[in-house]
Amino acid sequence: xxxxxxxxxxxxxxxxxxxxxxxxxxxxxxxxxxxxxxxxxxxxxxxxxxxxxxxxxxxxxxxxxxxxxxxxxxxxxxxxxxxxxxxxxxxxxxxxxxxxxxxxxxxxxxxxxxxxxxxxxxxxxxxxxxxxxxxxxxxxxxxxxxxxxxxxxxxxxxxxxxxxxxxxxxxxxxxxxxxxxxxxxxxxxxxxxxxxxxxxxxxxxxxxxxxxxxxxxxxxxxxxxxxxxxxxxxxxxxxxxxxxxxxxxxxxxxxxxxxxxxxxxxxxxxxxxxxxxxxxxxxxxxxxxxxxxxxxxxxxxxxxxxxxxxxxxxxxxxxxxxxxxxxxxxxxxxxxxxxxxxxxxxxxxxxxxxxxxxxxxxxxxxxxxxxxxxxxxxxxxxx
Numbered sequence: 001x002x003x004x005x006x007x008x009x010x011x012x013x014x015x016x017x018x019x020x021x022x023x024x025x026x027x028x029x030x031x032x033x034x035x036x037x038x039x040x041x042x043x044x045x046x047x048x049x050x051x052x053x054x055x056x057x058x059x060x061x062x063x064x065x066x067x068x069x070x071x072x073x074x075x076x077x078x079x080x081x082x083x084x085x086x087x088x089x090x091x092x093x094x095x096x097x098x099x100x101x102x103x104x105x106x107x108x109x110x111x112x113x114x115x116x117x118x119x120x121x122x123x124x125x126x127x128x129x130x131x132x133x134x135x136x137x138x139x140x141x142x143x144x145x146x147x148x149x150x151x152x153x154x155x156x157x158x159x160x161x162x163x164x165x166x167x168x169x170x171x172x173x174x175x176x177x178x179x180x181x182x183x184x185x186x187x188x189x190x191x192x193x194x195x196x197x198x199x200x201x202x203x204x205x206x207x208x209x210x211x212x213x214x215x216x217x218x219x220x221x222x223x224x225x226x227x228x229x230x231x232x233x234x235x236x237x238x239x240x241x242x243x244x245x246x247x248x249x250x251x252x253x254x255x256x257x258x259x260x261x262x263x264x265x266x267x268x269x270x271x272x273x274x275x276x277x278x279x280x281x282x283x284x285x286x287x288x289x290x291x292x293x294x295x296x297x298x299x300x301x302x303x304x305x306x307x308x309x310x311x312x313x314x315x316x317x318x319x320x321x322x323x324x325x326x327x328x329x330x331x332x333x334x335x336x337x338x339x340x341x342x343x344x345x346x347x348x349x350x351x352x353x354x355x356x357x358x359x360x361x362x363x364x365x366x367x368x369x370x371x372x373x374x375x376x377x378x379x380x381x382x383x
Contacts, residue, residue: 200234205306213328219320227302229292242278244270
């Protein structure tokens, strides 16, 4: 636009110069005609003709002079108007440039604010991820070896004295008169064994069977909580009684039947049989104890302790922990789930760190660009 304006101004100057030249030449022509009329034609004794010739020639020369003068005056007026228009255009251009620079500054400020918000959000996210990982680490969940220690942890230890009373028929209930003509109405022969056990037992929850399904970022569903009998640190059996005895009854129906006599057999054969059966009963008790069947009355208490343990372990990570009897689709074993959470946590933390670093670099460039734009705007306002 400045290049075109230069050529326009140059052409206007040339046209004005030509008009001035025409005026000057016309005036000089008129002066010459007057000079010739006064001094040359007058000497030729033709004053009337000289006056006529000079008048006609002057009139003829005045036409371009007047025309050029009118054009010059008109162009002067038009030049003033054009100059004012140019000044207004220049002012409008300057205002447009200033507004454009202000808009650019506003856009940069908005963009800088957006990057600052992104960085702030990522810093908060990274802090939350670091906190989550720190809690996992403090809970002993940050490595497989520490997690294995938790899997082997017993939740409950109790001291109890267990009494095991066992009876077993050697000869079932039958008519006593079959054996003795004047015998009791009914009789039976049985072995009676009574043991006491001083037990210190440990119970826990089989964490290998626990499954976790993620509902959302703040809640999980836990299933598969099953009690287990871990073992005993103390198991002292004591045989209180074992004997073979015959019980005689009066009355031939269950409603009127009463014990009339109990006979204990103390001969060596019956004593050996009683000892043998007592030992068998004790072996059966120890088998049931090792399988957790003898103390299964503790199951509900152990399950509740297991739920409390999992709440304590997982509460720092999730706001809502739901326990369910049914395993949910896609549920993972506890160890696999937590390892996945740890890996996901680390990946998200690394991604957040990269986003922060990248946006900080862009933010620095935008701040430099904003400072340059503000400097330009200040220079415009000063001018």
